[in-house]
Amino acid sequence: MLVRVKIPVALLAYTENKPELRIQARTVDELLRNLDERFPGLSAFIMNENGELRRYVNIFVNEGDIRSGDGLITPLKEGDLVSIVPAVAGG
Amino acid sequence: MAKKRKSEVNVLLGTRKGAFILQSGVRRNVWRIKGPFLRGASVFHMSFDKRDRKTIYAAVNSGHFGPTVQMSRDFGRTWANAEKPPRFPENSGLNVENVWHIEPGRSDEPDVVYAGVDPAALFRSSDGGNSWELNENLNNHPTRSKWMPGAGGLCLHSIVLDPSHLKRMYVGISSVGVFKSEDAGKTWDLKNKNVRADFAPVKYPEFGQCVHKLVMDPKKPCSLYQQNHCGVYRSEDAAESWVEITEGLPSQFGFPLAIHPHDSDRFYVVPEEGDFFRATPNRQFAVYETQNAGRTWARRSKGLPARGSYLGCFREGMATDELDPAGVYVGTRMGHVFYSADEGKTWRLLTQWLPPIHSVSTATIT
Numbered sequence: 305m306l307v308r309v310k311i312p313v314a315l316l317a318y319t320e321n322k323p324e325l326r327i328q329a330r331t332v333d334e335l336l337r338n339l340d341e342r343f344p345g346l347s348a349f350i351m352n353e354n355g356e357l358r359r360y361v362n363i364f365v366n367e368g369d370i371r372s373g374d375g376l377i378t379p380l381k382e383g384d385l386v387s388i389v390p391a392v393a394g395g
Numbered sequence: 396m397a398k399k400r401k402s403e404v405n406v407l408l409g410t411r412k413g414a415f416i417l418q419s420g421v422r423r424n425v426w427r428i429k430g431p432f433l434r435g436a437s438v439f440h441m442s443f444d445k446r447d448r449k450t451i452y453a454a455v456n457s458g459h460f461g462p463t464v465q466m467s468r469d470f471g472r473t474w475a476n477a478e479k480p481p482r483f484p485e486n487s488g489l490n491v492e493n494v495w496h497i498e499p500g501r502s503d504e505p506d507v508v509y510a511g512v513d514p515a516a517l518f519r520s521s522d523g524g525n526s527w528e529l530n531e532n533l534n535n536h537p538t539r540s541k542w543m544p545g546a547g548g549l550c551l552h553s554i555v556l557d558p559s560h561l562k563r564m565y566v567g568i569s570s571v572g573v574f575k576s577e578d579a580g581k582t583w584d585l586k587n588k589n590v591r592a593d594f595a596p597v598k599y600p601e602f603g604q605c606v607h608k609l610v611m612d613p614k615k616p617c618s619l620y621q622q623n624h625c626g627v628y629r630s631e632d633a634a635e636s637w638v639e640i641t642e643g644l645p646s647q648f649g650f651p652l653a654i655h656p657h658d659s660d661r662f663y664v665v666p667e668e669g670d671f672f673r674a675t676p677n678r679q680f681a682v683y684e685t686q687n688a689g690r691t692w693a694r695r696s697k698g699l700p701a702r703g704s705y706l707g708c709f710r711e712g713m714a715t716d717e718l719d720p721a722g723v724y725v726g727t728r729m730g731h732v733f734y735s736a737d738e739g740k741t742w743r744l745l746t747q748w749l750p751p752i753h754s755v756s757t758a759t760i761t
Contacts, residue, residue: 344478
């Protein structure tokens with residue numbers, strides 16, 4: 305499945321400043337691995353070494369937060385928009 | 396033919412919001428500020444690699460995106476991210492929270508770099524920082540399950556390589572203490588004899604001491620010094636035993652310790668009032684210098700803020716350059732940099748209003 309991936313500003317330095325990428329993947333987990341193959345080291349900013357999504361990083365498939373669904377094994381279909389979104393904090 | 400770089404001093408600042416480089420000629424009277432680099436990242440430490448005289452390593456941490464190591468080979472203009480940053484093995488149950496310290500290896504191992512992280516562990520890179528391997532032997536030390544974190548976390552913040560014994564190295568962990576290896580990291584022994592742990596049920600435990608900074612005298616590698624939660628200490632026998640040298644200082648507490656680049660037995664500390672009031676004592680910011688390995692201390696405050704100042708420094712917050720006379724640089728948690736171009740006798744404000752300064756290190760190009 306070819307999906308679109310939106311990269312947050314803070315990670316643009318690691319994607320050659322490309323804010324949106326097109327990646328082949330069947331699940332979010334596979335997407336992150338494929339992203340890392342293309343941009344080595346990128347997935348370490350998104351997942352920790354135990355394969356868990358970092359606490360303050362959210363991933364949306366279209367409008368759905370994967371934490372509320374199937375997590376990293378969330379399936380992808382052709383044309384999906386995957387957004388990597390850092391949690392908003394303030395105060 | 397490559398153009399020779401002019402003689403200069405670079406002061407590398409790791410801050411809560413990125414990195415800065417303060418640059419001056421060897422007279423150190425006019426400074427240029429470059430940066431911020433790595434904008435927005437929490438840079439805990441930066442190290443200049445004296446082996447190739449161009450690489451700067453940065454311990455780069457992010458509350459959102461985790462920790463990594465980055466390298467610049469053009470004094471901050473561009474940065475390369477480690478493709479495989481320090482990480483515990485999968486399913487270890489441990490996650491690297493922050494990278495605290497980067498230490499380039501010895502001169503005979505040009506691509507080796509060490510990193511200390513939280514939770515306390517030592518990593519080694521053999522490819523110039525691009526990929527990292529955990530030191531399993533320290534990680535599996537028999538005392539590991541009893542290690543307790545300090546206020547800053549369970550961090551390995553000091554890495555000391557003995558230039559005279561190529562397999563001897565030390566690490567400092569807060570709040571566990573000092574470890575020594577005589578076989579290049581294959582085995583590790585605790586070395587905390589005579590170091591107090593006032594906050595613990597046992598005052599002189601085998602481990603559990605809160606070392607804040609561990610430094611070696613490069614001219615006399617058997618001499619080590621540590622600023623500890625409970626005093627300043629000297630060892631003259633390669634950490635086999637320690638002697639407290641707090642007497643003459645206004646308090647036992649503090650974080651940074653910087654060694655003089657040329658004179659043995661000479662170093663600097665910045666005492667703070669105590670663990671529940673982490674600001675310099677007597678409402679005056681002052682550096683203290685010893686020229687006799689801590690037997691006596693001299694207060695060095697000429698030019699530093701007068702009474703009514705409540706400043707403080709993080710553990711990597713002070714460094715010396717390699718010029719003669721040596722320069723001394725102190726960065727505060729409130730974003731000031733003070734410097735002395737005459738080995739601590741007089742001080743000037745170099746810059747202020749920076750983000751909180753985590754680390755100060757230098758790159759002297761001559």
